[in-house]
Amino acid sequence: MGYTKDALKGFSWSTGLRIFTRVFAFVKTAILARMFGPLEFGILGISTLVLSLIEIVTETGINVFLVQEKDDIDKFIDTAWIISILRGFIIASLIFMSAPLISAFFNSSRSYSLIVLISIVPIIRGFINPSVVRFQKDLQFNKEFYYRSVIFLIDFAISITLSFYTRNVSSIIWGMIAGAIIEVALSFYIVKPTPLLRFKKDLAKYIVHRGKWITLAGLLNYLFCNVDNMVVGRILGTASLGLYQTAYKISMIPISEISDVVAKVTFPVFVKISGDKDRLQKAFLKSGGVVMVIILFIGLVFTLFSKEIIMIILGDKWLGSLRVFQILTVAGVVRGISGYSASLFLSVKKQEYVTLVLLTSVLVLAFSIIPLVYKFGLTGVGISVVFASLISTPFFIFYTIKVLKN
Helix, strand or coil: CCCHHHHHHHHHHHHHHHHHHHHHHHHHHHHHHHHCCHHHHHHHHHHHHHHHHHHHHCCCCHHHHHHHCCCCCHHHHHHHHHHHHHHHHHHHHHHHHHHHHHHHHCCCCCHHHHHHHHCHHHHHHCCCCHHHHHHHHCCCHHHHHHHHHHHHHHHHHHHHHHHHHHCCCHHHHHHHHHHHHHHHHHHHHHCCCCCCCCCCHHHHHHHHHHCHHHHHHHHHHHHHHHHHHHHHHHHHCHHHHHHHHHHHHHHCHHHHHHHHHHHHHHHHHHHHHCCCHHHHHHHHHHHHHHHHHHHHHHHHHHHHCHHHHHHHHCCHHHHHHHHHHHHHHHHHHHHHHHHCHHHHHHHCCCHHHHHHHHHHHHHHHHHHHHHHHHHHCHHHHHHHHHHHHHHHHHHHHHHHHHHHHC
């Protein structure tokens, strides 16, 4: 059976979802950037950094495991749900306890209340029905489109409305909380089977064991994407963090989204054809070529019209991020093209390849970023990110060739 038609349908729906959510995300950022300044965005960024870190540290790799599993996954759903719930409470506890230390580390007392508030989010998310992974596993991306769109719109509407009336940046977190509640409700209404409070120790061990490389890869990916934020917030201050994070979102995320969309669609397809190396090679090269062309085009547009993009989306008070915006665009192009290979590695259960490449990138970033920040400020951060991204590229190429030739 061929999967080209399914993959094209999946790509269409996933692309539509990403375009839909990213357009609204750009609109949301543009609106909020005019309500709040770089300082408020930096304070919010600290709380989301904490949430992301602890979510990654406690990652179990459940979703990747369920997609990789070729047998029926129904028997894993109950145990996976219990693990997810426990993980949610653990994350919330760690965030709550670390709030004073984090706010002190960034010299930002105003971030304390936001860090405490955001600890509610993982508790709610822990109750999401693990069966939602069927959208990706069974290539039902049309259902995922409607599912994710509703959640995003709720988050968007509440964040903007509350921000308008309260002029308080905590409104954005209340939007996240509302979106999480809606996601839990929809996951039980739309997707089957519905999990029950039944736990099997042997299945839990199997899930955690299979997900150990995903956990480590997730942690390294978090560090690769957030060491720069930590350094900027600590050395250059909260306002600079707001400038940097916003430039990062506008410049890199639209480019990396292309790679992420194709990877999400092709991952389950690659899993299904992983036993046929010829088909796997052809499918990877075709999809990879498309990714490269699109990413290079977007990167060129962003580089040539960076000032106009910042002025239109954010306004003139954000022009301080112009130089780092241009540099991060280059990093986004490099990372988007080379990082696409990760879906290939996961499809053949070579999670360790992803981990090893990310480890190299993190080490390069960690050793280069501080001296470059002291010498060039925000521009130095961007240079360090580009350098770390370039260093990882030969490793991605080496492991890609190894997988396709074996």
